[in-house]
Amino acid sequence: xxxxxxxxxxxxxxxxxxxxxxxxxxxxxxxxxxxxxxxxxxxxxxxxxxxxxxxxxxxxxxxxxxxxxxxxxxxxxxxxxxxxxxxxxxxxxxxxxxxxxxxxxxxxxxxxxxxxxxxxxxxxxxxxxxxxxxxxxxxxxxxxxxxxxxxxxxxxxxxxxxxxxxxxxxxxxxxxxxxxxxxxxxxxxxxxxxxxxxxxxxxxxxxxxxxxxxxxxxxxxxxxxxxxxxxxxxxxxxxxxxxxxxxxxxxxxxxxxxxxxxxxxxxxxxxxxxxxxxxxxxxxxxxxxxxxxxxxxxxxxxxxxxxxxxxxxxxxxxxxxxxxxxxxxxxxxxxxxxxxxxxxxxxxxxxxxxxxxxxxxxxxxxxxxxxxxxxxxxxxxxxxxxxxxxxxxxxxxxxxxxxxx
Amino acid sequence: xxxxxxxxxxxxxxxxxxxxxxxxxxxxxxxxxxxxxxxxxxxxxxxxxxxxxxxxxxxxxxxx
Numbered sequence: 303x304x305x306x307x308x309x310x311x312x313x314x315x316x317x318x319x320x321x322x323x324x325x326x327x328x329x330x331x332x333x334x335x336x337x338x339x340x341x342x343x344x345x346x347x348x349x350x351x352x353x354x355x356x357x358x359x360x361x362x363x364x365x366x367x368x369x370x371x372x373x374x375x376x377x378x379x380x381x382x383x384x385x386x387x388x389x390x391x392x393x394x395x396x397x398x399x400x401x402x403x404x405x406x407x408x409x410x411x412x413x414x415x416x417x418x419x420x421x422x423x424x425x426x427x428x429x430x431x432x433x434x435x436x437x438x439x440x441x442x443x444x445x446x447x448x449x450x451x452x453x454x455x456x457x458x459x460x461x462x463x464x465x466x467x468x469x470x471x472x473x474x475x476x477x478x479x480x481x482x483x484x485x486x487x488x489x490x491x492x493x494x495x496x497x498x499x500x501x502x503x504x505x506x507x508x509x510x511x512x513x514x515x516x517x518x519x520x521x522x523x524x525x526x527x528x529x530x531x532x533x534x535x536x537x538x539x540x541x542x543x544x545x546x547x548x549x550x551x552x553x554x555x556x557x558x559x560x561x562x563x564x565x566x567x568x569x570x571x572x573x574x575x576x577x578x579x580x581x582x583x584x585x586x587x588x589x590x591x592x593x594x595x596x597x598x599x600x601x602x603x604x605x606x607x608x609x610x611x612x613x614x615x616x617x618x619x620x621x622x623x624x625x626x627x628x629x630x631x632x633x634x635x636x637x638x639x640x641x642x643x644x645x646x647x648x649x650x651x652x653x654x655x656x657x658x659x660x661x662x663x664x665x666x667x668x669x670x671x672x673x674x675x676x677x678x679x680x681x682x683x684x685x686x687x688x689x690x691x692x693x694x695x696x697x698x699x700x701x702x703x704x705x706x707x
Numbered sequence: 708x709x710x711x712x713x714x715x716x717x718x719x720x721x722x723x724x725x726x727x728x729x730x731x732x733x734x735x736x737x738x739x740x741x742x743x744x745x746x747x748x749x750x751x752x753x754x755x756x757x758x759x760x761x762x763x764x765x766x767x768x769x770x771x
Contacts, residue, residue: 361764361765397715398715401715401718404718404719405719405737405738405739408718408719408737408738408739409719409734409735409736409737409738411719411721411738412719412721412724412733412738413721413724413725414721414724414733415738644757644760644761645760645761645763649763650763651763652763652764653716653718653763653764654718655718655720655763655764659720660720660721
């Protein structure tokens, strides 16, 4: 083998280009598509920056989802072990267990279920929040006015979690997912969520409240011979609560910023709201908010993109780099809301592909056209480079987005 | 065209139903794929190919 490249993580973004993945990914993708990498905790593994190889990692059963935490400074401990604050459930399982547990939840997340059960609620809360913006100050923070509350309301409605508790669970989520702080500090966020869901489960058992996914899961856990342990039940509640709102909140804020900085395409979309389905897929591709990638562990020695991966090694797919792969997407660094594509990696790929993807799509498809139709003059209140970005969160996004209506 | 689906692989994302609603559906109880038409008419071929390509679990096999 020729010179072994070793890439240190994390790779910083260029603040001058806040909508693009870190610039070094371009060179890596062309010359070292599967490259040895050193994670912040000092352990080593592999980084994949091309689309086909990345898709293979997510779909080839020789890669396991039972992985160590790699993306934090201390990330050596097993996330599936009892030392982890909560049981991440099917996210960290392989087949057939993964499918068995995931299927406890899938019925609520199909396109049909989202359309019939969630869309009327979504239409109503989006209209209410647009009215509130119209009645409020001309310059406002879009994060607080829309891109945080809508996903919080939706996940509360789906799960059966009181919306009044949103400040607590959102803050705990932010802490838990902040890769810029220590593992011990992050775990404090995780423990808050575990305690919160544990108390909520006890409360629902006491009152017999039957509304929402959490109540359904309690029912399943309480069935005789259930496969769902108490620790798994709480873990699923934690997982759905943080993953169900933080991701979409990040994507909604970043999508809005992107449309604000692409005025012609935004105008086209406002005039042709029927194109929003295609536009949302392109925003998912272009922005790919998972900013440190997703990992799998090689179950055996294997070859991937010319690299020899050893059994037990961690392989991380930089989905934001793979979604800009010119082998798959023409002019990949350009936003093209009319772009047609077979698929992208914005929701991952393989059997672990995002469970809530149809909920996220519904939220984005509802909010974005309605926002720009209601406020056609909406504009940034600060220069793009002064928008505070979240460079350390598991999901990339805007911390604040000051706009003028 | 002959279609087969692998219900063990299916992860219930429902992208096939969006791509080819006349050919695929999902079970209400767990979102697993239902093949409505294993030998669809020619005007469905494009939709079916799209459904097979977009399926995250590669659970749809198409023989032409």
